[in-house]
Amino acid sequence: MQKVRKRNEKNSIGVAAFLKRDFLRNKYKYLMVLPVIIWYILFCYKPMYGVIIAFKDFSPSKGIMGSDWVGFKYFAEFFGSVNFVRIFTNTIKLSFYNLIFSFPLPVILAVLLNEVKSKIFKSTIQTISYFPHFISMVVICGMVTQFCAMDGMIGKLFALITGQKEALLQNAKYFRTIYIASEIWQQTGFNSIIYFAALCSVNDELYEAAALDGAGRIQKIIHVSIPSIAPTIIIMLILKVGQIMNVGSEKVILLYNPLTYETADIISSYIYRVGLQEFNWSLSTAVGLFNNIINIVCLVSINAISKKVSETSLW
Amino acid sequence: MKKRLALVLAGVLTVSALAGCGGKTTEKGNVEVGEAKYGTTYPIETDETLTMWANYTLDPKYKKFEEQPLAKELEKRTGIKVEYTIPTGDAKEQFNLMVASGDYPDIIAYDWYNCMGSPTRAIEENIIIPLNDIIDAYAPNVKKILDSREDKKNFMSDNGDIYGFPSFTEHPAQMMYTGPIIRADYLEKFGLEIPQSLEEWDNVLRTFKANGVENPLTFVGKTLASDKTETFVFGAFNTAYRYYVNDEGKMTYGPIEPEFKQAIEFLHTWYKDGILDPEFASVDDDIVQKKITDGRAGVCIQYVSRIAKWNGAATNGAKFEGAPYPSHKSGEKAEFGQLGSGGTGKYGAITTACDDVELAAKFLDYGYTEDGIKLFNYGIEGETYNIKDGVACFTDEYLNDFDQLNPFTSLHLTFHEVNRFNQRNMMPEQQEALVRWETNMAKHLVPAITPTSEESDATLSKENNIKTYVEEKVLKYITGYESMDSYDEFVAEIKNMGIDEVLKIKQAQLERFNNR
Numbered sequence: 084m085q086k087v088r089k090r091n092e093k094n095s096i097g098v099a100a101f102l103k104r105d106f107l108r109n110k111y112k113y114l115m116v117l118p119v120i121i122w123y124i125l126f127c128y129k130p131m132y133g134v135i136i137a138f139k140d141f142s143p144s145k146g147i148m149g150s151d152w153v154g155f156k157y158f159a160e161f162f163g164s165v166n167f168v169r170i171f172t173n174t175i176k177l178s179f180y181n182l183i184f185s186f187p188l189p190v191i192l193a194v195l196l197n198e199v200k201s202k203i204f205k206s207t208i209q210t211i212s213y214f215p216h217f218i219s220m221v222v223i224c225g226m227v228t229q230f231c232a233m234d235g236m237i238g239k240l241f242a243l244i245t246g247q248k249e250a251l252l253q254n255a256k257y258f259r260t261i262y263i264a265s266e267i268w269q270q271t272g273f274n275s276i277i278y279f280a281a282l283c284s285v286n287d288e289l290y291e292a293a294a295l296d297g298a299g300r301i302q303k304i305i306h307v308s309i310p311s312i313a314p315t316i317i318i319m320l321i322l323k324v325g326q327i328m329n330v331g332s333e334k335v336i337l338l339y340n341p342l343t344y345e346t347a348d349i350i351s352s353y354i355y356r357v358g359l360q361e362f363n364w365s366l367s368t369a370v371g372l373f374n375n376i377i378n379i380v381c382l383v384s385i386n387a388i389s390k391k392v393s394e395t396s397l398w
Numbered sequence: 399m400k401k402r403l404a405l406v407l408a409g410v411l412t413v414s415a416l417a418g419c420g421g422k423t424t425e426k427g428n429v430e431v432g433e434a435k436y437g438t439t440y441p442i443e444t445d446e447t448l449t450m451w452a453n454y455t456l457d458p459k460y461k462k463f464e465e466q467p468l469a470k471e472l473e474k475r476t477g478i479k480v481e482y483t484i485p486t487g488d489a490k491e492q493f494n495l496m497v498a499s500g501d502y503p504d505i506i507a508y509d510w511y512n513c514m515g516s517p518t519r520a521i522e523e524n525i526i527i528p529l530n531d532i533i534d535a536y537a538p539n540v541k542k543i544l545d546s547r548e549d550k551k552n553f554m555s556d557n558g559d560i561y562g563f564p565s566f567t568e569h570p571a572q573m574m575y576t577g578p579i580i581r582a583d584y585l586e587k588f589g590l591e592i593p594q595s596l597e598e599w600d601n602v603l604r605t606f607k608a609n610g611v612e613n614p615l616t617f618v619g620k621t622l623a624s625d626k627t628e629t630f631v632f633g634a635f636n637t638a639y640r641y642y643v644n645d646e647g648k649m650t651y652g653p654i655e656p657e658f659k660q661a662i663e664f665l666h667t668w669y670k671d672g673i674l675d676p677e678f679a680s681v682d683d684d685i686v687q688k689k690i691t692d693g694r695a696g697v698c699i700q701y702v703s704r705i706a707k708w709n710g711a712a713t714n715g716a717k718f719e720g721a722p723y724p725s726h727k728s729g730e731k732a733e734f735g736q737l738g739s740g741g742t743g744k745y746g747a748i749t750t751a752c753d754d755v756e757l758a759a760k761f762l763d764y765g766y767t768e769d770g771i772k773l774f775n776y777g778i779e780g781e782t783y784n785i786k787d788g789v790a791c792f793t794d795e796y797l798n799d800f801d802q803l804n805p806f807t808s809l810h811l812t813f814h815e816v817n818r819f820n821q822r823n824m825m826p827e828q829q830e831a832l833v834r835w836e837t838n839m840a841k842h843l844v845p846a847i848t849p850t851s852e853e854s855d856a857t858l859s860k861e862n863n864i865k866t867y868v869e870e871k872v873l874k875y876i877t878g879y880e881s882m883d884s885y886d887e888f889v890a891e892i893k894n895m896g897i898d899e900v901l902k903i904k905q906a907q908l909e910r911f912n913n914r
Contacts, residue, residue, distance in 0.1 A: 340620045344869075
């Protein structure tokens with residue numbers, strides 16, 4: 084696509100003419116992508132106008148258009164609420180730590196497995212590490228609860244190391260650790276797929292050339308493997324940062340209890356409670372909108388930084 | 399990872415978008431009661447299909463509610479075809495999305511107190527219609543029962559609106575179904591009596607502990623303020639972990655009362671001494687059941703039906719009995735206990751989207767006919783029950799396994815007979831438990847008050863903020879993560895969050911209710 088566009092710019096044909104030619108040339112590809120575009124319009128763009136209920140006092144009987152405007156009332160209510168500072172910092176912290184600890188692992192896994200020569204060993208490890216990703220969240224959280232109970236696997240291990248029995252899920256201090264550790268367990272294998280794919284496309288000649296230059300295994304990883312997948316890593320990082328505020332409420336709601344609200348209550352669990360449990364649609368939309376604005380700001384800034392520093396960026 | 403949020407938002411927004419397109423135009427209360435099209439006898443002849451959203455449970459044996467024997471039998475007897483939508487997962491969440499979508503079925507069976515504050519609001523928001531005229535015209539059976547009830551005012555709002563077809567119980571005692579359950583075999587083994595006062599309870603639990611019972615007392619603490627546990631221990635201090643009516647007839651919120659502090663201190667001692675399960679804040683219902691049946695725990699707070707179930711399945715010599723709620727003094731009944739409030743629960747409401755109100759009313763009214771009551775309570779004659787000497791008796795197969803009965807019966811939108819309740823809890827231990835669990839709760843119970851929209855707007859978010867805050871703090875005080883020294887600040891903060899205003903509004907609602 085990019086090459087086509089460049090050539091096209093050189094020839095300085097008008098956009099409409101270009102589109103027409105491109106369409107004729109690739110009509111089946113356009114046809115294939117059509118359902119996706121329709122899906123996006125229906126489920127991502129069309130509902131967007133509903134965001135205005137963040138500025139309205141939404142009542143189902145009046146509908147979105149008919150409800151009364153209230154301006155920034157719900158934003159003010161959210162910023163002024165007793166929980167605002169706590170859930171805001173909890174969200175950032177949970178997400179940030181999660182990024183730091185769980186982001187590098189799939190890269191490391193992929194690079195290490197790439198070095199393994201035995202095909203059977205490789206695919207066994209891959210299957211085992213993908214597996215937790217496909218278990219439903221409810222089951223995963225049930226398992227985590229069991230493991231972290233006093234007489235659970237991890238609970239017993241903890242007692243052995245520290246010498247004291249403790250209900251781990253009841254202590255706010257451990258919530259983030261448990262959350263992130265289970266996140267790593269669940270997602271590392273699956274997230275490494277994209278890096279595997281990137282590593283597969285590295286030209287073998289590069290490794291041969293490095294070997295000729297006398298590079299050992301570690302040096303090959305550092306000077307060939309990692310630089311080759313660096314653009315993929317950066318793009319993934321940008322995407323992750325763009326979702327910094329979007330920590331899913333599902334897992335948090337399944338794992339937290341009032342004793343751990345202190346570290347566990349986050350914006351999305353708050354939206355869930357307010358919007359779906361208290362029927363306050365406008366407030367929860369306002370909070371969601373605020374959340375997404377921060378995400379966009381993060382995404383745009385990290386993209387700009389990356390563009391400057393590494394010349395890799397989303398746009 | 400961020401899917402949930404996206405889903406929530408997309409969900410709310412998508413369905414709201416739909417609401418924008420197909421806005422309703424029906425004006426409130428503008429339902430005309432025309433001439434009856436259908437006769438007064440069932441089955442009714444009609445080709446129309448009704449749609450119903452019902453917060454019922456779908457038996458795992460069936461794919462659709464329509465396939466369950468109850469639904470099939472109802473269709474056969476009333477002649478009315480109904481398409482059911484049964485929420486899976488969190489019913490409140492799905493109800494909420496349906497409401498926001500503005501796309502309603504003909505009938506919604508739901509606990510309307512759980513909807514934006516009150517059923518009054520559901521009428522004002524144009525979701526459902528007041529049924530007074532409709533019931534007068536088309537639903538003689540429910541009208542007969544309603545008019546005969548002394549507690550009729552429980553089933554309508556302050557201004558006399560009937561907002562749904564209620565779920566009646568024959569006797570108030572049927573609203574009591576949970577309480578403390580104790581390992582009677584332990585009592586025997588250690589030479590103890592069934593405890594009554596808090597002091598006796600303390601002694602029993604400490605003896606359990608001394609004899610190697612790991613967690614003498616366990617319950618699901620995550621939901622401490624739920625009707626299973628909110629009164630246990632608190633009741634001995636003459637308060638409860640909830641809103642209640644105090645001895646002077648005033649609305650009260652337990653946590654701001656001085657007695658509540660004493661109860662928390664007491665629970666903290668139990669927690670510190672290992673009497674109370676150290677994991678009580680993170681255990682769930684399954685773990686509690688496991689702990690009590692395998693003997694790690696000696697006391698839990700659970701449903702009366704479990705007594706029979708556990709006793710039937712016990713292989714380790716375990717024996718389960720109900721024990722009274724701890725009272726202040728020995729020989730006295732406890733002040734607080736679990737008791738459902740009359741007039742709450744599920745109501746079958748007719749929505750503003752219903753085109754054939756008469757048909758919907760007649761369908762719902764069947765549940766209150768003599769045959770309908772039999773069907774809802776006992777299932778199908780000859781299959782699940784037989785009539786002996788004029789009394790409906792479950793067949794042995796179903797009597798011994800009540801879970802099997804679920805797809806045949808429903809205790810919602812009908813008249814729940816005490817005969818069924820008694821057969822359900824026929825085991826002597828269960829009967830005994832129900833007697834032991836009796837308390838003076840009836841006079842403390844908050845009745846079916848109906849807040850107005852303005853009142854809900856003023857109190858809902860305050861109440862919820864307070865609830866979250868209190869839940870967290872109470873557990874912290876019990877576990878000792880936070881010292882009791884800050885308790886006064888805790889109470890001050892609840893006041894700061896507006897509890898006084900909430901109580902004032904609730905008091906007004908209570909007075910309106912009493913004056914109905």
